[in-house]
Amino acid sequence: GAVVSQHPSWVICKSGTSVKIECRSLDFQATTMFWYRQFPKQSLMLMATSNEGSKATYEQGVEKDKFLINHASLTLSTLTVTSAHPEDSSFYICSARGAYASRGDPYEQYFGPGTRLTVT
Amino acid sequence: RKEVEQDPGPFNVPEGATVAFNCTYSNSASQSFFWYRQDCRKEPKLLMSVYSSGNEDGRFTAQLNRASQYISLLIRDSKLSDSATYLCVVNQGGYQKVTFGIGTKLQVIP
Numbered sequence: 001g002a003v004v005s006q007h008p009s010w011v012i013c014k015s016g017t018s019v020k021i022e023c024r025s026l027d028f029q030a031t032t033m034f035w036y037r038q039f040p041k042q043s044l045m046l047m048a049t050s051n052e053g054s055k056a057t058y059e060q061g062v063e064k065d066k067f068l069i070n071h072a073s074l075t076l077s078t079l080t081v082t083s084a085h086p087e088d089s090s091f092y093i094c095s096a097r098g099a100y101a102s103r104g105d106p107y108e109q110y111f112g113p114g115t116r117l118t119v120t
Numbered sequence: 121r122k123e124v125e126q127d128p129g130p131f132n133v134p135e136g137a138t139v140a141f142n143c144t145y146s147n148s149a150s151q152s153f154f155w156y157r158q159d160c161r162k163e164p165k166l167l168m169s170v171y172s173s174g175n176e177d178g179r180f181t182a183q184l185n186r187a188s189q190y191i192s193l194l195i196r197d198s199k200l201s202d203s204a205t206y207l208c209v210v211n212q213g214g215y216q217k218v219t220f221g222i223g224t225k226l227q228v229i230p
Contacts, residue, residue, distance in 0.1 A: 042222070043220050043222040043223055044164065044207070045220075046218070091161070093164075108154070108166060111163040114162070114163045116161075
């Protein structure tokens, strides 16, 4: 249980185009979803936190107009990288947290498999 | 001082060895602590939560020292399959904010 999927798993796009990444919680309701970015040999960096039905909270230094986050339902959040540039190439990972009857810790996050974005 | 600090390693240990990692955190109000495992080019997977009383899961033991603000992970009888990066994760306070350490890379050698 507690499965989170991401789509696509990898994408190559041209500079200037937009890319949408989907994150779904498959067997639980995700009241909160997180979006992370990880560059090679670096730690996960939180980009934003989104609660279902409300605007995302972005971390300092993350442009909200460039990284559009939508969390319209309890099982789906999307991240759109607008006007992507080569420096946006990275590993984007979502995680979800929410009601899951068999888990005891409310702070545990379940991660999606990640999306590897390459902008040429 | 970083919010969460880990020695990035790598730690190269022979199979069967015992190895321990520490992770320090700066916010004394931090509430929850976790160890995640991340394999190369994969997403992090929860290894174990860290409780105040310490907890053990097979060959893995996690401990929390609130006075000195660090958590530890002990791996006994290392297996080749334990080779990975181990991420320390700290809930900073409140329900939302979590911070990842940079991760400690472990390489178990035959």
